[in-house]
Amino acid sequence: xxxxxxxxxxxxxxxxxxxxxxxxxxxxxxxxxxxxxxxxxxxxxxxxxxxxxxxxxxxxxxxxxxxxxxxxxxxxxxxxxxxxxxxxxxxxxxxxxxxxxxxxxxxxxxxxxxxxxxxxxxxxxxxxxxxxxxxxxxxxxxxxx
Numbered sequence: 001x002x003x004x005x006x007x008x009x010x011x012x013x014x015x016x017x018x019x020x021x022x023x024x025x026x027x028x029x030x031x032x033x034x035x036x037x038x039x040x041x042x043x044x045x046x047x048x049x050x051x052x053x054x055x056x057x058x059x060x061x062x063x064x065x066x067x068x069x070x071x072x073x074x075x076x077x078x079x080x081x082x083x084x085x086x087x088x089x090x091x092x093x094x095x096x097x098x099x100x101x102x103x104x105x106x107x108x109x110x111x112x113x114x115x116x117x118x119x120x121x122x123x124x125x126x127x128x129x130x131x132x133x134x135x136x137x138x139x140x141x142x143x144x145x
Contacts, residue, residue, distance in 0.1 A: 001054055003075050007082065010046060013039050014086040017093070018118055024097045025107045036094030043087035050080040085121070093117045096128045105131065 017035040024031035060071025071077045093114055100110045109131060117124025 001076075003079050006046070006050075007079060010043060010083045010086055013043060014090055014118075017090045018114065021093050021097050021114055022111070024101070028097075028101055032094065032098060035090060036098065040087045040091045040094070043083055043090070047080055047083045047087060050076065050083060056080070089117055089121050089124075092121070092125055096124070099132075100128075103132070 017039040020027075020031050020035040020039075024035070054076055056071065056074040056077035058070075058074055059067075060069075060074065060077065061067040062071070072081060096110060096113055096117065099105075100107065110128070113124050113128040113131065115124070116127050
């Protein structure tokens with residue numbers, strides 16, 4: 001199996017999803033479908049294929065930090081972990097865009113949360129949660145205009 005090819009393909013799919021999210025104000029329905037469902041589903045199917053059909057050989061597991069380090073020292077496990085990361089972060093990014101749109105939060109306030117989510121997952125989610133908790137209601141788009 002060509003791990004580099006799978007790594008590159010997964011990265012291209014994820015980047016297409018993130019670019020779709022950045023364009024979501026222009027095409028909200030398609031953004032929800034593409035970045036919120038289709039691409040995460042394809043990445044998730046790839047993840048399942050990696051762990052079921054091509055499981056990582058050897059030692060490692062999840063019972064201790066040392067076991068996780070051993071597991072992820074294997075290319076097959078690291079690739080599966082990376083695809084898992086790409087799929088879940090894209091799901092969260094799509095949720096952020098949908099939630100902001102539903103709550104009327106201006107998109108320019110959401111934009112910094114997206115690269116944070118792409119690069120640092122939980123940090124982007126936390127940034128969006130804080131935006132919603134500390135002023136999101138004062139920074140919403142004027143719905144009367």
